[in-house]
Amino acid sequence: MALRKLRIWEFSKNRQPVNKESSNTGSSGPMESSQQLQCGNLSYISSGNSCCNGTLTRGLSQLVADCCKSEAYNPLNEICCNGSVFTRTSAHMTCHSTKELKCGSETYNPKEEMCCSGSRYRASVVNKCCGTDIYTLFDDHVLCCNGTLHINVSKKSECVGGVVYSPDNSNCNLSARPRLGEHCCGGETFSPVTHICCNGHSHNKTNGNLCCGSNVYDHHKKFMKCCSGHLYNLTQYNVKAECCGNLLVNKTNQTCCSSSTNAILYDTKPNHHCCGHYYYNTSLWSCCAQHLKPTPSPNSSHAEDGLKPLMELIPDICNKTVFFGKVESVALGPHKRHIVLKVVNVVEDPWLNVSLDHCSSPVLENGMTYLWEKNSNVYKPLSISFDLISDIHMFFTVCKHKCQKGG
Structure with missing residues (x-):
């Protein structure tokens, strides 16, 4: 397959972000954003699903998966050989016909190419990855915010989390101060006495006093649950449901593996355990202090529940x-x-x-x-x-x- 051309104004045809105001992350730290992506004609969230060549695979996060043609797989426990996925028999298992490193489902030479989340580009010291896309440091009119590439932006634009602030489009921004005594919330002013600002969206405090992403909610109501910036009404789910990043966990057949950077949801499998946010086969790997080693140990202790926001x-x-x-x-x-x-x-x-x-x-x-x-x-x-x-x-x-x- 030929290398992708360096065109910073085009997004991946198979995985392009869908900009939604409700997709801003909350204040719960580095967990994965609830921003929806597009895979073919389907929308999905990368913390629980993967997209390979326009085919959506549910139950395996794009953050830990690789592509084998149109099939997503877990490279810790599986291997892709000649377009087919096989279960690993050892941690050092390789394909005899494959000699270079993998970028998605294809091989690449890191001396000549760079891999951006499964997409290959020509390597250059001035080129940087932004999710599956690439941009050059010389271009003043592009901005990478939380893995999403924004194009045709002002030179003075800045990222604050996943939000782009531009002095050309708003009176409330990083480069211009509002009038004396006023506070900014996104592009508008608000009164902190009567309102609360959640990721650039102003809400009346009568509706609640805690933010969940761009929404506000009342923590007195036990049926409302905030999962890394995504607000759920638990009357539609099990009221004892727990969060896994921005998703809810069905503990009967799902396992949540979390680290300080990610929380990933997996389909529960026998003889598998969490090591940070990775889900590994205990016959292939061992885990110590959230670090995987290709030396399984039958007597090794397994990690306790991961830390939560x-x-x-x-x-x-x-x-x-x-x-x-x-x-x-x-x-x-x-x-x-x-x-x-x-x-x-x-x-x-x-x-x-x-x-x-x-x-x-x-x-x-x-x-x-x-x-x-x-x-x-x-x-x-x-x-x-x-x-x-x-x-x-x-x-x-x-x-x-x-x-x-x-x-």
Whole structure:
């Protein structure tokens, strides 16, 4: 197959973003956006589906899948040889007829080509990937925001998350200040006394006081659930449903694997376990501290439940003994990770020494703050790292109301 031509004004014909105002991500950290993509005539979300040459495969995320012609597959446990998918018999299994690296379902030479999410282009030091597309650093009129390429934008345009702000189209933007005393919400001004701003969309506070993506909701209503910027009405689902990124999990036949960067939904399979956001066959791989190794070990312990955005833990977490702890230092022992924590909401003697099982516990980063649970003398991290000020305010707002109601 010939290399794709460098045309920054064209999107992939098989996977092109559909710009929707409701597709903005929420405040729940680095989880996958709820933006819908297009695969042929079908719309889909990449955190739970894949698109290969115009054919949609459901149940396998595009973030961890490769294409074998028109079939999506999990390269951890399967291999594509001559256009057909085979189950791996070992982690080092290769196709005898294949000698270069794979980009999607095709081979490519990384010295001459670059691979952008399964699409091949000619390599250049001034070319950069943006999702499946490519752009050049010399072009002042393109902007890559969260993996989506925007074309014909102003030179002064900037990304804020997945939103493009342009001084040419709005009075509320990054380059121009609104009038004295006014606040900006997207391209309009609003009053924070009566309204709340959610990803550039203003809502009356009578409809709720918490944001979920571009929407607002009332956290007192137990049938509303926010999953990484996507708001669900649980009266249409199981009221005990849990989030997996921006999707809801059906625990009877689905498994959610999460890391600090992604939450991916998989169809449940026997002898498979999560390693971060990857779902692996235990006969092919082993996992330690969210790192896969092609050396299966029958006695290896499997990771506990992954960390979740703080928003998804409340209000259930209000009934537990929890605290906000900042990781100050980490030392690795033979089987344990020894962590020095600074408790954020304690003034006197805020230091704690915590030991976690190295392989089965999530990876934590120095200098980042997490929500922790204390059960007897056992400490366990619960949340992914978060924005300290806004998320602690949200936590106390929801839990204070629950305590006042006697919940």
